[in-house]
Amino acid sequence: MTTSASLVEFQLEKGESIRIEPGCMVYKDGCINLEGKVNGGFFAAIGKAFLGGESFFTSVATAKSSGRVAVAPKGFGNIKVLNVSSGNQWYINDGAFLACNTSVDYTSTRQKRLLNSILGGTGGFFILKSKGEGELLVNGFGDLIEIELDGSQPFQIDNGHVVCWQETLDYRLEIASGLFGFKSGEGLLNTFKGRGKVIIQTRNIQSFVDILVDYIPFPKQDKN
DSSP, X not given: OOOSBOOEEEEEOTTOEEEEOTTOEEEEOTTEEEEEEETTSHHHHHIIIIISOOOSEEEEEEESSXXXXXXXXXXXXXXXXXXXXXXXXXXXXXXXXXXXXXXEEEEXXXXXXXXXXXXXXXXXXXXXEEEESEEEEEEOSBOEEEEEEESSSOEEEEGGGEEEEETTSXXXXXXXXXXXXXXXXXXXXXXXXXXXXXXXXXXXXXXXHHHHHTTOOOOOOOOO
């Protein structure tokens, strides 16, 4: 059963470690050592933080003996496990990373198209891509749905709902109603071509923020 307040508990044996997004650890046994480290080395961390939009530091949980550690997203949303391997790598949008085996990592990769860099609110000129072999956990806002594309025709998804996609897919960003005006109200669309899987989130966090703004009692300005 999936919920909007998901949590994952890891059972680690002595010497085993996992990487965790900072601020996402919920609880742990006393035998689990939690240490903050630079995310993949100093220069790699700079790339991930300033080019890919991820944290400069990462938390590493290591078991001194058999024990538990649990992680959860910072927001309201579900969690999905990606099985990463040499033939199954994923592109990951900003804020989607939650945790992974230490045999898995992600790097900042240059966007294939200039328009993707200019229009994309996530990633800018660079986007995150997984590497290595193991399990990687992603999280989203709302539920996470996996969509498999057979390549028979292009498939379009609102940019605010895309969490991650397989490297076998080609993608581009475009304005929903053409170059002038957002007449449909949908804004930016991700157009995918080819065969592979896309994982989407059922809620758009920017739309949710827009709703909240209407209920925030901003202080009145003094006209004097």
